[in-house]
Amino acid sequence: MSASMRRGVMWTVPIVLVAGGYALFTLSHVPAGQAILAQAIGSFYQASASLGLVVNDIEVSGRETTDVPTILAALAADRGTPILAVSPSRAKQQLEALPWVRSAAIERRLPGTLYVRLVERHPLAVWQHAGKQELIDSDGEVIPIKDFSHFAHLPTVVGESAAHHAADLLATLAQHPELASRVTAAVEVDGRRWNVRIDNAIDVMLPEEDPSAAWSRLAAMERENSVLKHDVQSVDLRLPDRVVLRSAAVPPQQKEAGPAKPRAAGKNT
The missing domain is CATH 3.40.50.11690 (Cell division protein FtsQ/DivIB)
Known part of the structure; x- marks a missing residue:
């Protein structure tokens, strides 16, 4: 590649990135644009899934008390979910909201493994x-x-x-x-x-x-x-x-009460 072409690429890449970022920003702030953006993102996830980037395995370390179904619900991921659609930051927030979880870290290990590291409360x-x-x-x-x-x-x-x-x-x-x-x-x-x-x-x-x-x-x-x-x-x-x-204070023993003695007869006055 000639020096002039390299200079052209060096100028073109930032312009494309800025323009793309501006387009995404604009789409995200317009109702119609939001729908278009969501559709584009969905298409991207499906395309990545067709390339084999799907969740095939979920590895969890540090789990002692939190049950597995609760962890899966917090991850919002099942086998076959496009792995790029799993948000580590969102999953971290959801996991750390669970009663027993003190901290959580989530990694996407491409092509198909989600790794979850938990620190639970004792x-x-x-x-x-x-x-x-x-x-x-x-x-x-x-x-x-x-x-x-x-x-x-x-x-x-x-x-x-x-x-x-x-x-x-x-x-x-x-x-x-x-x-x-x-x-x-x-x-x-x-x-x-x-x-x-x-x-x-x-x-x-x-x-x-x-x-x-x-x-x-x-x-x-x-x-x-x-x-x-x-x-x-x-x-x-x-x-x-x-x-x-x-x-400990020992309470005094109570004497068993016997039958009442009859009173002596008195004189009538």
Whole structure:
């Protein structure tokens, strides 16, 4: 190609691109043009399909909870769909609107594979606040599902800001799994510290400062002396130099009432 021809091509390509872009912009803003544009795009997709550019396989990684039909519905793609008609950006938006999906990435791997990579939320606890209960993930974000009866084994955290501090608390408790497995609930006190309930019966008051050390102290006491098996109602760990154990109050035994004794007869006056 001569130098003059190359210069001609260099000038022609930008002009064609600008003109084509202007034509598409104009068509998209005119009702009749929109119909023409939609028809042209549809024809383009059909032409690409005739060349073999259709969805033959959908690969999904990272899926744990979200069911496959829900993913396919979000992709708006079935086997045989023109692969170029699948919008990765739209599919990403639809997938990330699902309750269990934290983030999603979609790739078109030509000629016929859609690859979906999901990062799902992991349930951490049940958050009780304002008279309601919600399932939260490890970031303290609500997982918007209505039925979470399958997660009854998770601890309940109580308090307006408890959701945002739950991960730190549970990480502290997990340092001693044998004790953490017995935790059924935790109540945040004034947004500063926690009262932890063990075996749904014993309240453990953790300090605001260094709750990890206090929890380790209790774990050691339980391993060595099984202190939580001695009719304990509460454990106060808020003081660094002592542990205060309070036993459950034993109600006094009520005597069985016998038959009423007859009153002695009095004199008539």
